Amino acid sequence: MSDRHRIASSRDTPLLTGEGRGEGFSSPRLGILVSHLREEEKLILAAAGELGVATQLIQDRTLALDLSDPAPPEVDVVLDRCVAHTRGGYALRVFEAWGVPTVNPSATVATCDDKVLMSLAFATAGVPALRTAVAFTVESALEVGERLGYPLIVKPVTGSWGRLLARANSPADLRAILEQKKALGGPQHGVFYLQEYVVKPGRDLRVFYVGGEVIAASYRNSAHWITNVARGAVSTTCPITDEIVAVTRLAARAVGAEIAGVDLVETPDGLKVIEINGGAEFKGLRGTTDVPIARVIVEHAISRAAVGR
The missing domain is CATH 3.30.1490.20 (ATP-grasp fold, A domain)
Known part of the structure; x- marks a missing residue:
């Protein structure tokens, strides 16, 4: 592959080799599309290393994709962890066109990143939403x-x-x-x-969904009506109920998400969806569950890999 076709230089996006990778190693290669390394991406890299999965960081700012001369990244699947939504959406679409599976798919990312499209998908699928x-x-x-x-x-x-x-x-x-x-x-x-506007009981819920399953949930507690962890909310343990599972699955399936954080609010009419995040952070959840969220994400991503591509 020529220099102009490289996804990124080795200086900018190092190939991190999983334990036990050697001659003839056939484990899927995981590309991780990032804008920068947050705590979650570091945990994902560590989990991949523990699983012996080779990983390559694909940094959105280094991408130069020649659409007339395809040069797909040398990975078997790309996990989207990009926070630059426009860059990430275009990159995923190109990778898919070049035969590389992506998690989440670009269509899902586009829907989750646009609240109008997201709400329309909920309404069309009959999701109980605000x-x-x-x-x-x-x-x-x-x-x-x-x-x-x-x-x-x-x-x-x-x-x-x-x-x-x-x-x-x-x-x-x-x-x-x-x-x-x-x-x-x-x-x-x-x-x-x-x-x-819904009057919250001092909290809402963040539910994490991977591969069709609800793997963790937490309450996000705050005296303010904005209950994001990024705005100072405190996460506490939330038991996973049948209603949480049912509503979360409906929301994820409505947008075609394989991995997602779903925000729910308690109302007199039951749980309702606030929104869904395709590349959700999970640092707030970590202290409320024993589930190794990063490991589950990696295991799901490599299950989608085009092995032998």
Whole structure:
């Protein structure tokens, strides 16, 4: 392979060799698409090493993909852990076109990274989710507000870690929030994603799903209405109930997810889905479960590998 076709230089993306890999070793090779190494990616690399799985980091910032001259990465499957959603989505689509399986698939990543598409998938599949609407002008959003009622939540179409969320307690609040979004510029700030507000019992749930199974769950506790761990929420043990399993599976299947973090909220009508994250962090879960989440992720990813490709 010529230098211009390399996925990345050895300096930037080292090949980490699993224990016991030697001449004729046939274990699947795991590529991990990353923007940077967070705690979760380090745990995944360590788990792969313990399993004897050879891994290659594929850093999104180093990619130069010649679409007219395919040069797929020398791996059997790519695990998406990229936080740069646009880069990651395009890279996964190219890898798939070049015959490399990806986990999650690019179509799933595209749906999870766009809250409008995600909510539409939930509605189409009959997933019990928070009532959501989308509008494109301030006036039409105010009409939506009258139907949803106040308070309501305004979220960016893309984004994570509880950033840029706002609670509108009245039409005046909503108008002010949306006018500010418009002033920020950019097409995404002109798409108004509005969601019903649910009074939480001081917590919500983060559920981790891998390969059709719910493997862990935690409560995320906070006095604030935003209960993301990234915003200071504290994770505690949550027993996995039949309802948690059923709702989580519905949500994951609606978007075609193989690996996901599903956020649920307790309501008088039962559990409802807030959203689903395809490349979810799990550091908050680690202290609430004995399940080796990183190891389960690696085992699932290599089960999807195109061995002998």
